[in-house]
Amino acid sequence: MKNRLLLSLFLLPLAFAACSRETGQESPSATAEPAAATETLVIERTASPLGARVFFITPDNGSIVGNPVKVEFGIEGMSVAKAGQQEPDSGHHHLLIDTGLPDLDQPIPADAQHIHFGDGSTSTEITLPPGEHTLQMLLGDYRHVPHDPPVVSEVITIEVEN
Numbered sequence: 001m002k003n004r005l006l007l008s009l010f011l012l013p014l015a016f017a018a019c020s021r022e023t024g025q026e027s028p029s030a031t032a033e034p035a036a037a038t039e040t041l042v043i044e045r046t047a048s049p050l051g052a053r054v055f056f057i058t059p060d061n062g063s064i065v066g067n068p069v070k071v072e073f074g075i076e077g078m079s080v081a082k083a084g085q086q087e088p089d090s091g092h093h094h095l096l097i098d099t100g101l102p103d104l105d106q107p108i109p110a111d112a113q114h115i116h117f118g119d120g121s122t123s124t125e126i127t128l129p130p131g132e133h134t135l136q137m138l139l140g141d142y143r144h145v146p147h148d149p150p151v152v153s154e155v156i157t158i159e160v161e162n
Contacts, residue, residue: 043105048147049089052077054137061156068125069160071095073137075122078151083118084142091139091147093117095124098134101152107144116144128160 057072059065073093081090096102099113110116117124135158139151146152 041106043107043143043145045105045145045148046091046141048091048139048149048151049077052089052139052147052151054093054139054151054153056135056137056153056156059135059156059158061154062158064159064161066161067127069128069158070123070125071135072123073117073121075139078139080120080122081142082120083116083140083144086142091141091151092120093122094138094140094144095126096134096136096138097126097128101136101138101150102146104146104150108138108140108146110144116140118144130160130162132157132159 053076055074055076057074058070073095075093077089079087079090080092081087083092094108094117095115097113097115102108102114108114108116115124115126134155136155137153138146141147
């Protein structure tokens with residue numbers, strides 16, 4: 001009798017597991033891994049001085065241009081510093097092409113639509129396909145994170161000819 005009871009206690013969980021597999025339900029012992037917690041990285045943003053601004057020197061809004069497109073960045077109320085150099089009231093340019101503003105609480109992406117000028121450049125030449133394009137500038141701090149409040153230009157539209 002004692003052996004039957006032990007055998008029954010041993011077989012009961014196995015029988016339960018087999019039944020639950022047939023019905024498509026998981027047994028209590030077959031627990032799923034917990035879902036990965038989604039964490040938002042909180043990055044402290046560098047303050048920007050009141051009245052700081054970035055703007056396009058060239059091209060002008062509405063310009064019809066050819067390739068390569070010469071782009072010159074202007075800045076007032078702050079200075080330009082290379083990425084990685086933490087200096088007060090400074091940052092470096094990022095050119096946004098045919099896209100909106102990225103998440104302002106995170107580092108600015110680096111891709112074909114978000115061009116970084118971490119070397120401290122204030123001008124560039126870019127090649128764009130023929131057609132209408134939007135350009136915008138966003139200043140990033142030494143870590144490529146937008147300032148608080150963000151120092152961002154107005155969006156300009158240009159037409160690129162062949």
